[in-house]
Amino acid sequence: MILGVAEKSLARVLVPVIVLALAAGAGLAFFIAALVRPPELPVDTNPAPLAGHTLCAAVVVTFASDQDMRAAAGSFHDDPKARRVFVDPPSISLLAVPGTDLKAWAQELHVRLRTAERVTVLDSDATAAQLKLTAPPPKCPREGEY
Template identity: 75%
Template structure:
């Protein structure tokens, strides 16, 4: 008895297997990326006293009067770049969400808050690099405060 054997073209076998392997690899890559990604930082833009906090990466606005300070601090509740807002009259310290360019944000805030006497950026890492310290301060955590 002779049986006829049909041969499938190689492309009909290899292409589905390659596509399945590629999809599995992409799924594994997304899974690993989700495990490696640091957790999101909490956002609390309700103004709080600065006491007990040491910002190392922040934008600081200095106002001539306390009323201006609190009015500005409250205005950051809806700012998508603000993560934490601290007040130490006559100053407002703003910690940003990760990925925010502090210098660009400071320029934006300087044009938005004309009553501010000064708008500066605290960047401990950049300051340590410029000073070429032999024993640099501890690296600023991504939270923006020690």
């Protein structure tokens, strides 16, 4: 007795193979992206003294008095863009989480902090590029300080 073997159409075989290959490729892409993605930077928005830190990419908010500066320093505790908060009378220097547009954040802070006298962006890479220095400073690391 000879039993007939049912033949599967090419489409019924190819579709699962293609779906499996795509799923495996997507999984591999996510795995590789996780390996090459830089580690998350720590977030600590408790105000700390600026002394001993050399910032190269930050937003600096200057106030008329230490009292105004201290009153504003606590407002950055829940700011999702703030990664580190440094105080140096009468100013606050803010390091941002990676990916934050410093100029846009500075404009937002200028509107939000009415007691601030000045809000400036410190970006040594942009400044060096504008000045076309022959010996530019070292590239600012993503942490925002040397």
